[in-house]
Amino acid sequence: MIEPLTTRRLAAWLLGLCLILATIAPRSADAHGIAGNRLFPGTLAIDDPAVNDESRLPLFLSAKHPGQGGDVDDNRFSWSFFRLLTPTLAAGVDSGWAHRNWGIFFGKGFGDLPDSLAWLRPFGITGAVTLEHPMTGNSINFGVDPLTGQLAPMLTRNVDILHWGFAVEFSTLYLTNRFTPGKLPKKEPLNQLVPLVEFSFDSPRGQKTVATMNPGLAYVAESWQVAAEAIVPLNSEAGRSIGGRAQLLLFLQDLIPSVFGKPLLSDR
Numbered sequence: 432m433i434e435p436l437t438t439r440r441l442a443a444w445l446l447g448l449c450l451i452l453a454t455i456a457p458r459s460a461d462a463h464g465i466a467g468n469r470l471f472p473g474t475l476a477i478d479d480p481a482v483n484d485e486s487r488l489p490l491f492l493s494a495k496h497p498g499q500g501g502d503v504d505d506n507r508f509s510w511s512f513f514r515l516l517t518p519t520l521a522a523g524v525d526s527g528w529a530h531r532n533w534g535i536f537f538g539k540g541f542g543d544l545p546d547s548l549a550w551l552r553p554f555g556i557t558g559a560v561t562l563e564h565p566m567t568g569n570s571i572n573f574g575v576d577p578l579t580g581q582l583a584p585m586l587t588r589n590v591d592i593l594h595w596g597f598a599v600e601f602s603t604l605y606l607t608n609r610f611t612p613g614k615l616p617k618k619e620p621l622n623q624l625v626p627l628v629e630f631s632f633d634s635p636r637g638q639k640t641v642a643t644m645n646p647g648l649a650y651v652a653e654s655w656q657v658a659a660e661a662i663v664p665l666n667s668e669a670g671r672s673i674g675g676r677a678q679l680l681l682f683l684q685d686l687i688p689s690v691f692g693k694p695l696l697s698d699r
Contacts (some may be wrong), residue, residue, distance in 0.1 A: 536562030
């Protein structure tokens with residue numbers, strides 16, 4: 432099951448993220464998932480369609496799920512780093528196991544709808560279907576040991592997992608005078624709150640699908656994004672209680688443009 436996320440725990444992590452963000456200076460907006468007037472923020476439960484030089488540090492997840500002999504507490508800290516190889520391809524590493532991912536991604540904003548459907552224009556949708564293939568049968572991840580309450584290495588069995596899902600997003604830019612239909616706003620559609628709801632489905636090989644709904648809020652600045660979501664189970668495999676996750680996403684080509692922003696295998 433999903434472990435309840437206490438107000439004190441969530442507040443502590445959001446405060447920690449804010450302290451980190453206070454040290455980051457804003458820069459250009461080239462690293463973001465922007466198409467016309469539409470900003471697609473980095474999603475937490477599923478992969479987003481943008482390919483960038485970026486670092487997710489940290490991602491905190493508090494969860495509780497069914498396991499052998501009883502429920503398993505999952506309080507996890509993780510990180511990841513992605514580097515552009517070509518304008519449409521990136522390679523990444525993370526704090527979990529080594530794996531390969533293949534997938535299909537899409538994103539669509541509804542800002543071009545006719546006047547009769549103008550109330551739908553702030554909405555957008557992204558989605559992904561990815562296959563995660565582990566390169567090793569087992570891996571060591573760091574988490575909170577439920578017996579001792581201390582951070583410790585934990586053995587994880589790895590299997591192929593089909594990840595699929597979609598996110599419904601709401602662009603608050605459309606509610607401000609920064610937005611003019613058909614024109615890019617000054618400094619692009621950044622510095623805005625984006626409410627979103629992700630529907631995530633994980634299907635491990637030989638096991639039942641874990642389904643969750645993840646309502647949350649992201650704030651996207653020029654060189655970083657901070658986001659937090661609740662984890663609401665949709666079936667028994669996901670549990671019966673609500674958990675949560677929080678993430679800080681750094682756009683590296685805006686933070687360190689002299690190093691990042693140019694694909695390693697392309698002149699573009």
